[in-house]
Amino acid sequence: MSEVYAARRARLRERCHAAGSEAALVSGNANVRYLAGAAPAGAALLVCPGQDVLLCPGDPCGTPAVARPAEDLRVVVLDGADGDPAVAGAERAAVAGAGSLAVExxxxxxxxxxxxxxxxPRLRLTDLGPAVEQQRLVKDDEEISSLRIAAEIADQALGELLESILVGRTERHLxxxxxxxxxxxxxxxPAFPTSVGTGPNSGLAGHLPSDRRVEEGDFLSVCVGADYRGYRSEIGRTFVIGTSPADWQIELYDQVFAAQRAGREALAPGTPCRDVDRAARVVLEAAGHGDxxxxxxxHGVGLENDEDPRLTPSAMGKLDACVxxxxxxxxHLPGRGGVRIDDTLVVRPEADGGPELLTITTKELLAL
Amino acid sequence: MSEVYAARRARLRERCHAAGSEAALVSGNANVRYLAGAAPAGAALLVCPGQDVLLCPGDPCGTPAVARPAEDLRVVVLDGADGDPAVAGAERAAVAGAGSLAVExxxxxxxxxxxxxxxxPRLRLTDLGPAVEQQRLVKDDEEISSLRIAAEIADQALGELLESILVGRTERHLxxxxxxxxxxxxxxxPAFPTSVGTGPNSGLAGHLPSDRRVEEGDFLSVCVGADYRGYRSEIGRTFVIGTSPADWQIELYDQVFAAQRAGREALAPGTPCRDVDRAARVVLEAAGHGDxxxxxxxHGVGLENDEDPRLTPSAMGKLDACVxxxxxxxxHLPGRGGVRIDDTLVVRPEADGGPELLTITTKELLAL
Structure with missing residues (x-):
């Protein structure tokens, strides 16, 4: 595995050199993990001529919490509670004779x-910008395989929950x-704080679980994801509790489902990100839910739950394969509740069968 | 409750004026919460002449996630996914005619x-520094009462766990x-990721729970805390699994216990923070565990699990009452395991009975 990280750092090094910087100091946590294979909280990575160095904060309680970084890296654990890895990295770069250092x-x-x-003081600090974030956009097979497992785990957890009795339980417990x-x-x-919304809380994005209990006739919406080897899946589904959904529930569900399908179908290499947003949005606008x-x-997923690309009306850029x-x-209808349907997919060319759906739990409206 | 937050902001405003700034922009999340009563992720608070403004990011999925900020605040939710609350705050300060703005x-x-x-561009940006963090050091009765409940909850959770069967269960499940x-x-x-370490993992600070199962003869160390109304308790205990502890376990436990007691007993208003560190450290050095x-x-606890004051050998400053x-x-002995004992206390003067212990679970060495 060490070669993968070394190759990623080599790409970054090339990019830095092209931009006139001799060394780069990476301090975004997911960026460090991407390039080093491990990233204790607060760590910084110095990519420089010679051997790259992973600088880790002295653990507040004495134990270096380094989880197997790439073997060709030099790992330095700073003494004391106050040592700053980024500052130590700049010092090293200067000592090594670098004239300029690109920082995030x-x-x-x-x-x-x-x-x-x-x-x-003699080191010229330049801006690395989102260079590493851009490198992270297109995933390799190993990364996609971790995401596939992360999605499978979320599917399993959700599937098991649906088999249990839900009425009377609180959002928090679910x-x-x-x-x-x-x-x-x-x-x-979990890849992010699990969201469970019932009744009037259903369909609210990012709703923090409350003590409200599931009742007959509720919409129940769940958004959950797994972190597997650092890679984060996301799945969202909405269900109806009880014997049969009300008419307004069926109608709203169908509208959101149609929008979500339109968004999924718009995913293709070369498609502008904003067109995916548009494809889903027009469906909901036509149904009168524009506002x-x-x-x-x-949004993109990977080492972070929410990363580039963003699928918004004003997004720049196009999709690539393997993103x-x-x-x-x-x-969400205030006071009544709402519907959210959420899948993780990988953009693939038409010739490969189009977008690959990672979260495969059914999107039929289940009455539980 | 709104008056509490208004009074805190008034103190900050005074401090800013004294330092020559007309307005302050607070963006540290716990700082915003302390001054505004609520802090959606990414929010910023503009403290300025006239009405203070809480600026919230447009929720990524359309719902403002604002949990009841103080009523006298103006709350502005930004449009779109890309609006930056701090940037919007600076814009407002400039429009309101402020000549300078102190930022964190x-x-x-x-x-x-x-x-x-x-x-x-005409606004002079100055550094607010850790002004709000310093205001947060000494807690009021309401804050301490939240911490007391947070500690009680952690005590209860830990107490119940001890009554269950532990052998054979994994750290992760516990x-x-x-x-x-x-x-x-x-x-x-939880106030922070719960740490459970068994056998060779016991006593490791910040150990992330693994799939190792509890075995007879193990040390089992647990560090857990509750978040109650934003305030975060912390308790750590170490137990022995099985019939009776080995001699080395009793000895190590007694040493750490003596150090922890010495640290607790050193807590008093006016005591230099480093002296508390010293009081505990000398006991372990004398036992040959210096390194x-x-x-x-x-460390301090409050709206963050790890805040000022820090009790380290090089810490500056003295303790105050109500901190x-x-x-x-x-x-931790590599390969064998170790002991960690952790309480949350409030510094109180001798006349009030000395330090107030919030986490009251027994510190006897229990064999479970």
């Missing part, structure tokens, strides 16, 4: 940036049970 | 700082069960 200005705080400059099941099936943990649709229809994204439109 | 340079990234400056019980007892959630003690013996801290020394 969108991750470094102003105070740390100032500290970097003050330990290495969310905790889902998270326990994720771990049972091999996840490191109830959120600002975006989906995993969610398609997750929803509509 | 230790929370703002270089890129955002640049964006602030570019939307309001940690999940603890987190479920926290929520059962009224916590919003196995982590870089610090404890809640942990005292959590530990020793």
């Amino acid at each position: 200005e969108h991750h470094l705080t102003v105070s740390r940036h100032r500290a970097l400059q003050s330990v290495a 969310a905790l049970e889902l998270e326990r099941r994720l771990v049972d099936h091999g996840a490191t943990g 109830r649709v959120g600002p975006r229809i989906g 995993p994204v969610t398609v997750d439109p929803g509509v | 340079e230790h929370h703002l990234t270089v890129s955002r700082h640049r964006a602030l400056q570019s939307v309001a 940690a999940l069960e603890l987190e479920r019980r926290l929520v059962d007892h009224g916590a919003t959630g 196995r003690v982590g870089p610090r013996i404890g 809640p801290v942990t005292v959590d020394p530990g020793v």
Whole structure:
């Protein structure tokens, strides 16, 4: 595996050199993990001529929490609770004779940036920008295979929950049970805080589980994902509790389902991101829900639950093959509840069968 | 409750004026919560002449996730997925005619700082520094009462776990069960990722639960805390599994216990933070564990699990009354395991009975 990380760092190094920087200091946590294979909280990675160095904060309680970084990296654990890995990285770059260092200005705080400059006053600090985020967009087979497992785990956890009795249980308990099941099936943990909404809370994106109990006639919406080897799946489904859905529930479900399908079908290499948003959005606008649709229809997933590309009306850029994204439109009617349907898919060319659906739990409207 | 937040903002405003700034932009999440009563992820608070404004990001899926901020605040939810609350705050400050704006340079990234400056080029940006963090150090009665409940919840969750059968269960499952019980007892959630270590993993600070199962003869160490109304308790205990502890286990336990007691007993208003660290550290040094003690013996708790003051050998500053801290020394013997004992206490003057212990689970060495 070490070769994969070395190759990623080689690409970054080339890009830096092309931009006139001799070294780069990566401090975004997912970026460090992508390039080093491991990223203790607060770690920084110095990519420089010679051997790259992973700088880790001294563990607050004495134990270096380094989980197997790539073997060709030098790992340095800083002494004390106060050592700053990014500052130490700048110091090293200067000592190694680098004249300029590209840093991630969108991750470094102003105070740390100032500290970097003050330990290495002769070092010219430039902006690396989202170079690593861009490298992370298109996933390799190994990454997609981790996402596939992460999606399978979320499917399993959700499937098991549906077999249990739901009426009378609180949103909070259902969310905790889902998270326990994720771990049972091999996840490191949830990919993001599990959202469970019942009745008037259903269909609310990012709803934090409350003490409301599931009642007959409720919509129940669930959004859950697994973290498997750092890669994060996402699935969202909405169900009806009880014997049979009301007419307004069937109608709303059909509308959101049609929008979600339109979004999924728009996924193809070369398609502008905004067109995917548009494809789903027009369906909901036509149904009169234009002002109830959120600002975006989906987003990339990978080492972060929410990464590029963003599927929004103003998004720039086009989709590429092997980019995993969610398609997750929803509509919430204040006081009544709503529907959200959310899948993780990988963009694939038509010749390969089109978008690959990773989250395969049924999207029929189940009455539970 | 709104008056509490208004009074906190008034204090900050005074401090800003004294430092020559007309307005302040607070973007550290716990700081925003402290001053506004609520802090959706990414929110920023503009404290300025006239009405203060809480700026919230447009929810990625259309729902403003604002949980009841103080009533005298103006709440603005930004449109779209890309609106930056801090940038919008700077724009407002400029429009309102402020000549200078104090920002939290230790929370703002270089890129955002640049964006602030570019939307309001005439605004002079100064550094607010850790002014709000300093205001948060000494807690009021309401805050301490939330911490007391958070500690009680953690005590209850831990107590119930101890009554169940432990042998054969994995660290991961024990940690999940603890987190479920926290929520059962009224916590919003865990205060931090629950740590459970068995056998060779016991006593490792911040150990992430693995699939190792509890075995006869193991040390079992647990570190858990509850988030109650945003306030975060922390408790750590170490147990022995089986009939009776081995001699080395009793000896190590007694050493760590003596160190932890010495740290607790050193807590008093006016005591230098480093003296608390020293009091516990000398006990472990005398026992020959000097190089196995982590870089610090404890830390403040409140709206964050790990906040000022830090109890380290190089810490500056003295303790005050009504400052809640942990005292959590530990020793880990590689390959064998170790002991960690961790309490949350509130610094109180001798006249009031000395430090108030919030986490009251027994610290006797229990054989389970």
